[in-house]
Amino acid sequence: MSYEKIARMPEYQKVVESLDAFRRALEDAGSSMLDDFASITLFAAGSAAYRDMCPECKDPHAVYAPHEVLPDGQKGVQCGYLCRRGHRWSCAWARRA
Numbered sequence: 001m002s003y004e005k006i007a008r009m010p011e012y013q014k015v016v017e018s019l020d021a022f023r024r025a026l027e028d029a030g031s032s033m034l035d036d037f038a039s040i041t042l043f044a045a046g047s048a049a050y051r052d053m054c055p056e057c058k059d060p061h062a063v064y065a066p067h068e069v070l071p072d073g074q075k076g077v078q079c080g081y082l083c084r085r086g087h088r089w090s091c092a093w094a095r096r097a
């Protein structure tokens, strides 16, 4: 299988760069989560639709993907967030992914 068409996409190049940085950060942290790397990256891709701004920091340049996405009824999800300063919040969304 060739990824020639995909590899030409600028989005793919950004993903590769980000995933490599993420993999290195996991290694540096000595995380055993490397075993779950594929699961984490799939979750991360799906969680992108639910990014949110911290309601306490109110920094529009700092948008966070949830660390938790739970089913909430038939058409909704409940997302849990944690910002870099340690604020936690949750938000209910209509299912997007």
Ligand SMILES: [Zn+2]
Binding pocket: 054, 055, 056, 057, 058, 083, 084, 085, 086, 087
């Ligand atoms: Zn915050």
